[in-house]
Amino acid sequence: xxxxxxxxxxxxxxxxxxxxxxxxxxxxSYDVFPGETLGIVGESGSGKSVSTMSILGLIPQPPGRVVSxxxxxxxxxxxxxxxxxxxxxxxxxxxxxxxDPMTSLNPVLKxxxxxxxxxxxxxxxxxxxxxxxxxxxxxxxxxVPNPDVRYAQYPHEFSGGMRQRAxxxxxxxxxxxxxxxxEPTTALxxxxxxxxxxxxxxxxxxxxAATILITHDLGIVAEMCDRVLVMxxxxxxxxxxxxxxxxxPRHPYTIGLMDSLPKLTEDEEWLRPIPGSPPSxxxxxxxxxxxxxxxxxxxxxxxxxxxxPLRPVEGSAEHESACHYADELAGRRSKFAEPVGGPx
Amino acid sequence: MTDRTPVxxxxxxxxxxEQPSGASAMFPAPVGLDxxxxxxxxxxxxxxxxxxxxxxxxxxxxxxxxxxxxIVVFGAGALSSYVAPYGLQHIDITQSFAPPSWKHIFGTDQxxxxxxxxxxxxxxxxxxxxxxxxxxxxxxxxxVGSIAGYYGGWVDNLLMRLTDLVLTLPLLAVLLTASAxxxxxxxxxxxxxxxxxxxxxxxxxxxxxxxxxxxKEYVEAAKAAGAGDMRIMFRHMLPNTMGPVIVxxxxxxxxxxxxxxxxxxxxxxxxxxxxxxxxxxxxGQNDPQKWWVTFFPGLVLLIIVLAINFIGxxxxxxxxxxxxxxxx
Amino acid sequence: MLTxxxxxxxxxxxxxxxxxxLCFTFVALGGDPAGNLRQNPKxxxxxxxxxxxxxxxxxxxxxxxxxxxxxLFGHKLGTSLVTxxxxxxxxxxxxxxxxQVLGLAELIALILGVAVxxxxxxxxxxxxxxxxxxxxxxxYAMPTxxxxxxxxxxxxxxxxxxxxxxxxxxxxxxxxxxxxxxxRLQHIALPVVTLAVISFAVYSRYMRASMLDxxxxxxxxxxxxxxxxxxxVIMRHVFxxxxxxxxxxxxxxFGALLSxxxxxxxxxxxxxxxxxxxxxxxxxxVYAVMAYLMLTAVAVIVFNLLADIVYGYLDPRxxxx
Numbered sequence: 007x008x009x010x011x012x013x014x015x016x017x018x019x020x021x022x023x024x025x026x027x028x029x030x031x032x033x034x035s036y037d038v039f040p041g042e043t044l045g046i047v048g049e050s051g052s053g054k055s056v057s058t059m060s061i062l063g064l065i066p067q068p069p070g071r072v073v074s075x076x077x078x079x080x081x082x083x084x085x086x087x088x089x090x091x092x093x094x095x096x097x098x099x100x101x102x103x104x105x106d107p108m109t110s111l112n113p114v115l116k117x118x119x120x121x122x123x124x125x126x127x128x129x130x131x132x133x134x135x136x137x138x139x140x141x142x143x144x145x146x147x148x149x150v151p152n153p154d155v156r157y158a159q160y161p162h163e164f165s166g167g168m169r170q171r172a173x174x175x176x177x178x179x180x181x182x183x184x185x186x187x188x189e190p191t192t193a194l195x196x197x198x199x200x201x202x203x204x205x206x207x208x209x210x211x212x213x214x215a216a217t218i219l220i221t222h223d224l225g226i227v228a229e230m231c232d233r234v235l236v237m238x239x240x241x242x243x244x245x246x247x248x249x250x251x252x253x254x255p256r257h258p259y260t261i262g263l264m265d266s267l268p269k270l271t272e273d274e275e276w277l278r279p280i281p282g283s284p285p286s287x288x289x290x291x292x293x294x295x296x297x298x299x300x301x302x303x304x305x306x307x308x309x310x311x312x313x314x315p316l317r318p319v320e321g322s323a324e325h326e327s328a329c330h331y332a333d334e335l336a337g338r339r340s341k342f343a344e345p346v347g348g349p350x
Numbered sequence: 351m352t353d354r355t356p357v358x359x360x361x362x363x364x365x366x367x368e369q370p371s372g373a374s375a376m377f378p379a380p381v382g383l384d385x386x387x388x389x390x391x392x393x394x395x396x397x398x399x400x401x402x403x404x405x406x407x408x409x410x411x412x413x414x415x416x417x418x419x420x421i422v423v424f425g426a427g428a429l430s431s432y433v434a435p436y437g438l439q440h441i442d443i444t445q446s447f448a449p450p451s452w453k454h455i456f457g458t459d460q461x462x463x464x465x466x467x468x469x470x471x472x473x474x475x476x477x478x479x480x481x482x483x484x485x486x487x488x489x490x491x492x493x494v495g496s497i498a499g500y501y502g503g504w505v506d507n508l509l510m511r512l513t514d515l516v517l518t519l520p521l522l523a524v525l526l527t528a529s530a531x532x533x534x535x536x537x538x539x540x541x542x543x544x545x546x547x548x549x550x551x552x553x554x555x556x557x558x559x560x561x562x563x564x565x566k567e568y569v570e571a572a573k574a575a576g577a578g579d580m581r582i583m584f585r586h587m588l589p590n591t592m593g594p595v596i597v598x599x600x601x602x603x604x605x606x607x608x609x610x611x612x613x614x615x616x617x618x619x620x621x622x623x624x625x626x627x628x629x630x631x632x633x634g635q636n637d638p639q640k641w642w643v644t645f646f647p648g649l650v651l652l653i654i655v656l657a658i659n660f661i662g663x664x665x666x667x668x669x670x671x672x673x674x675x676x677x678x
Numbered sequence: 679m680l681t682x683x684x685x686x687x688x689x690x691x692x693x694x695x696x697x698x699x700l701c702f703t704f705v706a707l708g709g710d711p712a713g714n715l716r717q718n719p720k721x722x723x724x725x726x727x728x729x730x731x732x733x734x735x736x737x738x739x740x741x742x743x744x745x746x747x748x749x750l751f752g753h754k755l756g757t758s759l760v761t762x763x764x765x766x767x768x769x770x771x772x773x774x775x776x777x778q779v780l781g782l783a784e785l786i787a788l789i790l791g792v793a794v795x796x797x798x799x800x801x802x803x804x805x806x807x808x809x810x811x812x813x814x815x816x817x818y819a820m821p822t823x824x825x826x827x828x829x830x831x832x833x834x835x836x837x838x839x840x841x842x843x844x845x846x847x848x849x850x851x852x853x854x855x856x857x858x859x860x861x862r863l864q865h866i867a868l869p870v871v872t873l874a875v876i877s878f879a880v881y882s883r884y885m886r887a888s889m890l891d892x893x894x895x896x897x898x899x900x901x902x903x904x905x906x907x908x909x910x911v912i913m914r915h916v917f918x919x920x921x922x923x924x925x926x927x928x929x930x931x932f933g934a935l936l937s938x939x940x941x942x943x944x945x946x947x948x949x950x951x952x953x954x955x956x957x958x959x960x961x962x963x964v965y966a967v968m969a970y971l972m973l974t975a976v977a978v979i980v981f982n983l984l985a986d987i988v989y990g991y992l993d994p995r996x997x998x999x
Contacts, residue, residue: 064903089908097905104903109896112915113995114922124904160994176904511696518697518975522937523955527705527967530959608821612937615823616944616956631824635945638834648824655819 010037010078011184011216012061017075017085019053019060022068026288030056032240033075038184043210043217045231045248047224047263051284053240054220058186061085062102063092079184098128101177105189107169111161117172118157121145124179144175147212148205167198171205178209185209186218191226203230224267228252236260239285239295242316246325256319256327256335258302264340294330302331403593406668413664416657423654427473434467438625447640457642459633469647472627475620476607476654479541483606486545488599491552492591496583498553499560506557513550521547525609526618533613535621544609552598556591563587593669600665604658611651627651679990682997686986690979697975702743705968746968765969768954773973775850776939776950778857783870784928784935787877792924794878795885799893799920800912810882817879822938826872826945833868848947869942876938877931884927888920895919922993929985936974 019031031053038044046054059065061077061084077084080099084092096102104110112120121141125132138157145153148171150164161169170190177185187206191199203226210217219230227234227248234251236244236259244257255261262280282299285291294300297309308314308330316326320336329335407413426433442462450457456465498509528543563569563586572582607627613619614628622629627647634644798807830847837843846865856862892898893916901915902908940952947953951970958966990997 062903064899093905093907095905096903102903104896104900106896110900112897112901112919114918114993115915123901123906127905127907127910162995173900176900515693515697515700517933518693518978519701519971520933520936520974520978522940523971523974524704526940526956526959527971530962531705604819611821612823612941616941618959628823631821631827634831635827638831639838641831641835644824644827644831648821648828651821651824652816652819655821656816659815659819 008039011040011080012038012218013076013078014057014061015076015078017057017060017077018073019056019065019070020073021070023288028287029240029290030070030287031060034237034240034242036235036242036245038216038218040183040216041214042232043219043230045227045234046218046220046237047222047227047234048237049222049284051239051287052237054237055188057237058102058188058218058220062096062100062186063087063089064102094128097124097177098180099183101180101182101185103170103173103177103185103187103190106193107166107173108193110173111164111169113161116158116160117164118142118159121172121176121179124176128180140179141175144179145172148172148175148209149201150175166194167201170194170198170202174202174205174209178213178215181213182215184218185213185215186220188220189222190219192221192223199226206230224252224263236263239290240287241295241313241328243296243329244325244327245316246319250325252340254325255338255340256325256332257329258300258335259296260327261335261338261340262299262301294328302329302334306330403668407664410664410667412660413667416660416664419653420657420661423473423650423657424477426470427477430467430470430474434464434470436464436467438467438471438623440464440467447637447643449640450642450646456646457640459640459643460637465630465643465646468625468630469627469650471625472630472647473650473654475537475624475626476610476651479537479544479610479620480603480607482541483545483548483610484599484602486542487549487602487606488552488595490545490549491598492556492588492595494549495553495556495558495591496560496588499557500564500579500583500587502561502564506561509553510557513553516547516550521609522612525613526616529613529618533618535619535624537620537624540610540613540619544606544613548602548605548609552595552602555594555598559591559594560587563590597662597666597669600658600662604655604662607651607658608655679997682990683987686983690983694976694979697979698747698972699743701968701971701975702746703739705964705971706739706742746965765966768966769951769969769973772949772951772954774857775948776943776952778862779866779869779942779948779950780873780935780939782866783873784877786870787874787881788928790874791878791881792885792921794882795924796889796912796917796920798882798886799889802890807886811886814879814883817875818883820876820879822872822876823941823945825875826869826942829868829872830945850948865946866948869946869948872942873935873938877935880927880931881924884924885920888923889916892916892919918992922989925985925989925992929982932978932981932985936977 014037015035017031017034018029021028021030034053034057036044046057048054056065056070060070060072061079063084065072072085075085079095082091084095084100087095111117118138118141121144122134122137125137125140142153142157145156150156150168150171156164156168161172164172174187174190190206191202194202206217206219207230209215219226221227231248233247234245235242236251236257238259244251244255244260251260252264255264259280262278265278266280268274268277280299285295285298291298293308293310293312294303294314297303297305300309303309312330314328314330316328317332319325319327319332440463442458445454445458445462446460448454448458448462454464454466456469458464459468494509494513498506525543525547528547529540533539533543560583569582569586572586577585610619611626611628611631614621614626615632616628617632619628620626627650630647631644631651634640634642637643794810798810801807833845833847837847843864845867847868850865851859851862898911898915901911906915936952939950940955942948943950943953944956951973955967955970958970
């Protein structure tokens with residue numbers, strides 16, 4: 007097992023608001039290995055974005071606060087670094103692509119300039135010509151047509167899909183070891199989504215960067231990811247490799263997520279949403295955060311009182327679930343599982 | 351402990367069984383969502399939009415202070431005939447230019463008018479002018495704005511060009527000219543002149559809202575049901591403008607009061623015998639050593655405008671919370 | 679960019695024509711230019727009739743408008759109905775004085791307002807922020823004429839009490855001093871301060887709000903994610919975007935500035951456009967009044983044009999408007 011690129015342990019992040027303290031991330035730990043794509047799945051408010059933004063230092067410190075935890079990257083703990091040191095990693099070894107391409111680029115600066123800035127910030131000695139050439143090359147890599155013309159244009163002259171490609175180009179400009187993509191396709195049309203995902207795959211192949219792909223779309227996870235992390239109410243409730251998670255989910259929430267999706271190859275009369283809504287992150291009820299909506303719990307005492315720890319499923323440390331009764335889900339196949347006896 | 355047989359998710363033909371909300375054969379109703387809420391003693395109350403607005407307003411400290419101050423000041427003005435220690439006609443040459451004292455809180459002017467009483471009468475004039483101007487200009491603005499916003503097209507274009515034209519000339523210059531030509535010192539003429547020139551802001555706001563509402567489905571639905579233009583405008587669209595119109599109207603009161611005071615200060619507004627804060631302020635110019643003549647009426651004017659501004663901010667917060675709150 | 683400017687200029691012309699007509703109608707309908715003459719018992723009816731004929735006062739409105747326009751361009755702003763003298767020399771004299779005061783006031787207000795706005799936004803909720811935000815609230819609500827008069831009173835009293843002349847409180851110059859002399863500056867300091875205070879309150883408030891808006895945008899987050907230093911983020915990404923609404927406010931504020939000029943020039947008896955206007959208004963000198971209104975309309979339109987150009991430079995998106 008190679009060394010992980012990023013190693014997060016016991017990360018806790020909270021926000022002070024007028025209504026109380028929001029526990030956005032409540033003790034999560036995971037690793038990201040070189041070259042792999044890790045998917046983080048969850049609803050809005052599950053803490054998936056906050057966890058990655060906090061290690062990059064992009065959470066405004068009031069009202070946000072990293073309470074505890076470590077994030078080891080290249081032998082340094084990102085959470086303990088001074089601002090200036092963290093800044094040297096950002097955009098260079100660690101890069102991020104954000105959700106909404108329409109607002110993520112500065113409207114008054116040319117696109118070429120903004121991409122060049124990513125390079126020049128970290129390599130100020132590079133000549134302007136070299137930087138420009140590299141930017142054009144990057145734009146070409148992500149599939150922006152006529153990159154030499156587009157270089158001198160403003161963001162409003164780019165379409166949504168093109169802007170997202172430019173964002174991706176900007177993120178990989180310095181060949182990062184870790185790329186974090188926070189819902190990169192959520193704000194785009196479905197057809198453009200597919201194109202942007204292709205770009206991400208291309209980019210990964212070129213740079214061999216480890217990627218964290220944050221999304222609420224299971225379809226994207228299935229297509230792009232090697233391993234999956236499922237988050238709920240600030241905690242990781244299940245994780246494993248993608249085939250296992252889709253084929254053999256062992257957490258009622260994961261199952262609920264999959265069941266709420268329609269399966270195109272079958273006739274379904276009813277869609278099955280998960281009843282209820284996510285809990286308040288300010289006043290957490292004791293016990294498992296999911297239990298009020300859980301079909302498995304049935305109000306059993308441990309669910310109501312004890313927070314379930316992440317435990318290996320069937321002895322395998324690669325697949326863990328945070329459910330008191332995960333064993334009761336044994337043998338259950340999700341509707342997306344390959345049919346028994348067919349190709350694995 | 352309930353004994354449940356795990357139902358296979360790959361069950362070929364699940365028959366959906368009628369069960370309470372959100373539940374099905376696969377997922378018997380999870381225990382206790384409602385019980386949980388009731389158990390924790392959380393009460394859910396239905397509240398009207400205005401109640402929410404009132405709560406938000408009350409939370410705004412500055413607005414509450416402004417409201418309190420304004421009630422006191424305007425109240426004193428409205429009741430000036432009873433509250434003022436000295437009448438309008440009272441003069442006392444022996445007390446000419448007396449500095450502030452217990453007998454004359456704001457001092458006296460050259461012929462012995464008690465400045466405190468004069469200021470109170472001036473406040474009354476200001477509030478009469480301010481409120482009336484705000485009401486009239488809001489109505490004009492609503493009419494023009496709704497017509498422009500509802501019909502759109504060339505009607506909108508024409509009306510907006512006209513309002514733009516009104517704006518190309520600086521307001522005070524136009525007001526001064528109008529007042530010089532038609533004002534002749536009367537409080538009511540000045541009121542009408544000011545009202546006729548400051549409605550453009552309100553018109554723009556109403557027009558903007560109408561333009562965006564036009565596209566909404568419920569307007570189309572009302573049209574399809576055969577509702578006439580007037581009815582649609584009044585019943586469906588106008589109520590949506592109430593919040594911003596009220597905010598704008600409140601600020602208009604302050605604006606009108608300042609304009610009237612400026613006009614009177616320069617000698618083209620309200621003239622004697624009606625008292626205006628503007629005329630009171632300018633009276634102190636020739637005797638700069640008697641600073642209280644200018645200072646107090648102006649201070650009162652500043653307080654009125656500040657109070658109204660705070661209230662306006664609070665109202666904006668309360669009635670339109672979607673607008674990003676500029677932290678005072 | 680050039681087409682944008684050209685289009686803006688072209689658009690201004692009909693506006694100018696329309697406001698000239700509006701202006702003329704407005705004033706002509708209201709006043710009786712021969713009113714002063716009529717009131718004077720020494721003036722004979724024949725003189726009044728000749729006067730009216732000479733100035734075409736009995737002709738229909740449009741004709742009078744046409745004559746006025748011809749007069750305006752042909753004889754440089756026409757002639758005063760009261761003095762019979764051409765108007766342009768008067769205006770040529772007073773306009774630079776007004777420009778000097780307004781220009782200085784705006785410059786100070788803008789520089790200080792933008793600086794304070796930036797600092798308040800960066801150090802939100804600090805003592806600096808609270809103090810200046812409160813000051814700007816008061817400055818915004820402050821009646822111009824009261825502030826002007828108070829300043830005058832204070833400095834006159836200082837002179838009377840201690841015989842020290844810090845700032846002059848009336849007039850443009852003591853005899854014989856030049857336009858940019860210390861003496862002139864001492865004379866216009868108080869009116870400049872009066873106007874600057876109120877503009878400053880507006881600009882600092884808007885700049886602060888605009889900075890806060892921009893600091894929280896996604897693209898600033900992107901810049902930070904790239905590893906750009908905070909100082910660069912503020913200067914290169916936030917500042918330019920934050921200036922855009924301020925440019926708009928500047929244009930809108932111009933009318934208020936001209937109104938402020940009327941007030942301060944009257945209080946401090948400065949020989950500027952505003953004071954001239956007040957005097958002519960008092961004399962019912964209709965043509966002079968109209969000339970003033972036309973000039974201010976032109977000034978407003980020109981200023982808006984300049985603001986639009988600056989706006990177009992700052993924000994590339996609207997160049998294709």
